Amino acid sequence: MTPQHVVLVGGGYVSLFAYRALRPAIRAGTARVTVLSADSHHNFHGFTGEVVAGLLPHPLTRAPLARLMPLAHVVHGTVRRVDRTARTATVAPASGGPDRVVGYDHLVVGAGGREPLDAIPGLAECGFSLRAPGEFERFLGRLDLLVRVGGTDPVLIIGGGLAGVELAAAVADRLRAHGAQMPVVLVHSGDRLLPGSPPRMAAVARRELDRSGVLVRLNARVQQVGESEVRLSDGGAVVAAAVLATHGQRAVIPPGLADLVRDGRGRLVVDPTLRAAHHVWAAGDAARVAHPVTGDPVPANALWAIKAGAHLGRNLRRVVGGRPPGRLRYRGLGQAMAFGTGRSAAELYGVPLSGWAGWLLRLAFFLRFMPMRRQALGVVAALATGPVRGRYPLPRPARNAVTSAHPAGQAPSPPAEFRCPAAPTLSAGTPQPVAGRPVAPSRAVRS
Numbered sequence: 001m002t003p004q005h006v007v008l009v010g011g012g013y014v015s016l017f018a019y020r021a022l023r024p025a026i027r028a029g030t031a032r033v034t035v036l037s038a039d040s041h042h043n044f045h046g047f048t049g050e051v052v053a054g055l056l057p058h059p060l061t062r063a064p065l066a067r068l069m070p071l072a073h074v075v076h077g078t079v080r081r082v083d084r085t086a087r088t089a090t091v092a093p094a095s096g097g098p099d100r101v102v103g104y105d106h107l108v109v110g111a112g113g114r115e116p117l118d119a120i121p122g123l124a125e126c127g128f129s130l131r132a133p134g135e136f137e138r139f140l141g142r143l144d145l146l147v148r149v150g151g152t153d154p155v156l157i158i159g160g161g162l163a164g165v166e167l168a169a170a171v172a173d174r175l176r177a178h179g180a181q182m183p184v185v186l187v188h189s190g191d192r193l194l195p196g197s198p199p200r201m202a203a204v205a206r207r208e209l210d211r212s213g214v215l216v217r218l219n220a221r222v223q224q225v226g227e228s229e230v231r232l233s234d235g236g237a238v239v240a241a242a243v244l245a246t247h248g249q250r251a252v253i254p255p256g257l258a259d260l261v262r263d264g265r266g267r268l269v270v271d272p273t274l275r276a277a278h279h280v281w282a283a284g285d286a287a288r289v290a291h292p293v294t295g296d297p298v299p300a301n302a303l304w305a306i307k308a309g310a311h312l313g314r315n316l317r318r319v320v321g322g323r324p325p326g327r328l329r330y331r332g333l334g335q336a337m338a339f340g341t342g343r344s345a346a347e348l349y350g351v352p353l354s355g356w357a358g359w360l361l362r363l364a365f366f367l368r369f370m371p372m373r374r375q376a377l378g379v380v381a382a383l384a385t386g387p388v389r390g391r392y393p394l395p396r397p398a399r400n401a402v403t404s405a406h407p408a409g410q411a412p413s414p415p416a417e418f419r420c421p422a423a424p425t426l427s428a429g430t431p432q433p434v435a436g437r438p439v440a441p442s443r444a445v446r447s
């Protein structure tokens with residue numbers, strides 16, 4: 001029997017957990033798996049805040065795909081096009097050279113999402129995002145520069161969702177640890193933080209941000225990011241030393257799948273078995289997966305990407321074995337965020353948790369789902385020795401570590417050193433804003 005060829009697009013949670021569920025089929029000879037990923041490594045995003053704050057070293061959150069998926073053929077490159085009629089995916093290899101055409105029997109779209117940089121003029125050129133390969137490293141490089149150069153102009157974070165709130169606190173913590181003077185400003189378009197979370201969790205998060213000294217600016221949208229200042233919809237302007245975009249995301253769908261049904265965020269709409277079309281499957285941030293009970297779209301987070309990815313892999317195992325796929329029945333668990341060791345805002349099956357209880361729960365969950373045991377042990381060791389060892393230094397961006405994989409139509413970002421050239425050398429003298437209060441008019445922020 002010829003094994004059916006399953007091609008996994010992306011090296012994130014969906015692909016990893018689909019691969020793991022497919023391993024018995026690979027060993028049985030009913031499936032062979034190829035992974036096409038723009039990043040050579042799997043990124044464990046859960047500990048991003050800890051890496052920014054210097055509580056964990058960045059390499060501990062990255063794992064080589066070839067080692068994680070030894071039974072698969074891993075191709076490091078960006079999928080440029082899918083031909084559904086010919087059932088092929090065209091890949092631009094990261095190492096250069098001509099495009100490769102890879103045939104498939106089943107295609108799994110697990111390419112995740114990206115911040116919609118083109119929605120705000122100037123953001124792609126002057127701001128930083130997190131999800132494109134190499135982007136997080138570039139942001140850390142800018143933070144490193146700011147810590148070394150000094151100054152008092154703020155780091156501005158766009159978006160008051162889980163990622164924005166957690167990162168605002170982490171950046172503030174990192175800057176404070178280095179004795180840097182610049183404040184962190186979080187700009188959010190809604191009238192309360194964490195719109196997708198229970199109000200009590202949002203209230204705890206707000207208290208934690210105040211405690212971290214993060215200045216929260218609600219009911220304001222960033223309208224334009226320029227080389228010298230950021231313009232807000234409420235008439236204010238911020239002279240920012242760095243701008244980080246966490247204001248939602250748009251699904252990354254390779255060209256050639258445009259005729260498939262998508263929702264307002266560009267996600268592929270899948271049926272309860274996670275199939276988007278004949279021979280095409282999707283999960284994670286790239287898919288609109290309906291909750292099995294409510295029918296609402298499930299949140300775009302690691303838990304759902306892991307569970308849906310694993311279910312998708314099991315379904316493909318059934319299909320290549322001649323059986324019908326089954327419906328996703330997973331109902332969810334909760335959500336959690338941390339603000340440094342022992343501080344958290346979380347909910348588990350609707351029950352709110354904070355402080356050490358939520359922090360330990362989150363840690364246990366993340367350790368359970370880290371792709372390598374060695375990484376999980378490293379996290380425990382790093383957190384345990386942190387009080388003695390101090391902060392990990394910010395990594396300097398490694399050149400050519402990853403390839404860029406900006407979605408079609410989105411301009412590739414220039415390297416950090418060319419962004420907002422005036423920012424890192426802005427002169428000191430900005431009055432220190434009062435933590436937790438609305439930002440006062442100053443050189444840094446004016447209304």
Ligand SMILES: Cc1cc2nc3c(=O)[nH]c(=O)nc-3n(C[C@H](O)[C@H](O)[C@H](O)COP(=O)(O)OP(=O)(O)OC[C@H]3O[C@@H](n4cnc5c(N)ncnc54)[C@H](O)[C@@H]3O)c2cc1C
Nearest residue numbers: 010011012013014038045079111112284285300301302305
């Ligand atoms: C900073 C940050 C912090 C987060 N913190 C949390 C948290 O605390 N808890 C939580 O539950 N969730 C968190 N999330 C969300 C969570 O990480 C995502 O929901 C999850 O990663 C989605 O998994 P995925 O497999 O769909 O996509 P991803 O994990 O994003 O993987 C997408 C993969 O596709 C690849 N790719 C993209 N385009 C192409 C292409 N054209 N060709 C080939 N490969 C391509 C990428 O390189 C990547 O390997 C966080 C996300 C970020 C960015």
